[in-house]
Amino acid sequence: MAELSQPRDTGRLIGRVIVYGLLVLVCVYYLMPLFVMVTTSLKSLDEIRAGNLLSLPQDPNLDAWGKAWSSACTGIQCEGLAGFFWNSVSFVVPAVLISTLIGAVNGYVLTMWRFRGSDLLFGMLMIGCFIPFQVVLLPMARTLGAMGIANSTTGLVFVHVVYGLAFTTLFFRNYYVTIPDELVKAAKIDGAGFWLIFRRIILPLSAPIIVVSIIWQFTQVWNDFLFGVVFSSGDRQPITVALNNLVNTSTGVKEYNVDMAAAIIAALPTLFVYVVAGKYFVRGLTAGAVKG
C-alpha cells in the first residue's frame, strides 16, 4: 500500500512546491517597491548615486526622514510635510466620520423605514458611485463659492462627504438589509422612536460595517489628490498635493532618499488603518453572507 501511494505523494509535493514558489514570487514582486523605498530612504545621497538600487544601506540613518518631515521644500516654502500631514488629518477625520454617520442613517432609513420611492432613491444614489471626480469639479467649485466655504478645510470636508455618501450608503444599506425588520417592529411596539431604535438597536449591530466604511473612506479621502489640488491652496493643501510639490521641486539636486521618506510618510496612515482594522474589513464585507 505504501508503495502504491508513493507516486501520489510525490505529485502532491511537486504541486505544493509550485504553489508556494509562485506565492513567494508574487510576494517579492509586490514587496519590492516597498523594499526599495524603505532602503533608499535610509541611505545617504552619495550611497544612492554610487550603489545598487537593491543593496542594503551601509550606514542607515533617518536624516532623509527628518528632512522630509520638517525642512524639505514644497514649492517656495521649505518646511517639510509636517504641516500638510496635519492638514490632511484635520479634514480627513471629520470627512470620514460625517460620511460614515450619514451613510448609516441613510442605510437605516432605506431598509427599516421604507417609503414610496425609496428604492428609486437608493438607485439614484448608487449612480453617485460611478460619477468620475472630474465631472463634479466645476459645479462643486461654484457650489462651494456660493456657500462661502471655498478654499477652506470645511469646503474640503463637504466635498468628500458628498462624494463619499454614495459609497457609505451602499455599505450600510446592504448590511442592514440582512437585519430582520421584525427587530424594528418589536422596538416600535416597545415604544421606541426613530432615533432611539437607531441608537439602541441598530448601531450596536453595526460595528463590522462601520469599520468597512471607515477604512474605505479613510483610504479614499486620504489618498485623494484631485479634489485636494483643486479645492485648496497654499498652506492648507493636503499631504498628497504637498508630496507632489516636494518631489517636483526642481531647485538643487534630486534627493531620492527624501522623496522616498516623504512618500512613505504620506502612505503611513492608510497602512496603519489597514493593519489595525484590516481583518474587520474582510469580515465586514462578508458579514451579510452568513446568517448571524
Add this chain to the structure above:
Amino acid sequence: MGALSIRDVRKSYQGTEILKGINLEIEKGELLILVGPSGCGKSTLLSMIAGLDTVSSGEIRIGDRVVNNLSPKDRDIAMVFQSYALYPSMTVRENISFGLEIRKVGKAEQQKIVERVAHTLQIGHLLDRKPSQLSGGQRQRVAMGRAIARDPSLFLFDEPLSNLDAKLRVEMRVEIKQLHQRMGTTIVYVTHDQIEAMTLGDKIAVMKAGEVQQFGTPRQIYDNPANLFVAGFMGSPSMNFIPARVESVGGGYGVRLESGANSYVFPAVSANGKLKSWEGKEVVFGIRPEQITHRVESSLGAEHIQTASLPISLTEPTGPDTLVLVPVNGREVTCRVHPAHARAPGENMELMFDLSKAVFFDPASELRIA
C-alpha cells in the same frame, strides 16, 4: 364591549384587495386564533391590529378605544414575533426591560418586574446572557417574557412556534396555554397549523384569500364547518370528501355509495330535509376518518350507524390508530381503525360509519348544504 373588535376591516395594496371586510370580536381573556394557508391575510391582519400596518377602511377597537390612528406604542399591546426579534446587542434582562425603560418605569420597579417575569417563565438563570447564547426554546421564552413584562391589554403572537422543532413546539404550545389560563390575558394568535389552532383557541377564525371563512369555537369549526375549505383545512388526516348522488330512502334522503360490486345508500340522518331539493343530484358527502371505524357490536342498531364491507387498498399504522384506505365512489377514503382490528391490504373489512356528524356540500359553490 369586547376586548378586541374588528369591524369591516379592509386592506388594499397597489390595487389588490388583501383583506376583504373582516369582522371579528372577542371578549377579555379569550384567545383568538387566526388560521389559514400562507397568503390568506392573517399576518397582515395581525400587523394592522399591532399598528405596524395601516387599515384601508373599517375600524379596529382595543377595549373601548378605536386604535386606527394610534401608533403601536399607544395601543397597549405586546407582540411575540416568529423570529423572536430579540435585540441581539442586549442581554435578556435588557431585552425584557427595554420597553419598561422607554415607558419611564423606575429602575427598582423594572428590576421587580424582570424578576417576576423571569420567575414565571423560568428564565432567571438566563438573565445576563445575550440572545445568541440561547437555544430556540429559550429565545421563545424570552420573547414571551418581553411581552408579559409590559402587562398590556392585548397580546399578539405571530406564528411563535413555527421556528421550533416538533417536540419543542408541543411543549411550548402547552406552556402558552398554561400561561394564558393562569394570567387570563387576551391573545390574538396567528398560525398556519390547524392543530395549534384547535388546541389553543377559544375562538378560531379560519381565513382564506382575505376573507374569514368561518369564525367560531374550535368545536363549532370542527363539527360544523361552514364550507368545504374549512372542513378540509381543520383536522388531520383531513375529512373525506366523497362525491355521491342523493336518493330517497325510507321516507327520507340519503347518499349512494359504491365500492366494487357493493352498493349502499346511507341515510343523511343529521339533516334529512335539507337534501330534498338535491334528489338525483350529486353532492359532496363529508365524513371524518374517526367516524369510520371497525365494527363495534354495542353501537349497532342506531339509525345513524351504518356498516359496509369494503376492500382495503392501503394501511398506514400511526401507532395509536391505523389509517385504512378503502375505495368508495372512486375516491380513497381514510378510516381510523384500532390497530388490533385493522386488516391487511387486499382483504375486505367490515367498517362502521357514524353518520351523526356527516356533512354535505354543494359541489359547485362548496358551501355547506346540511
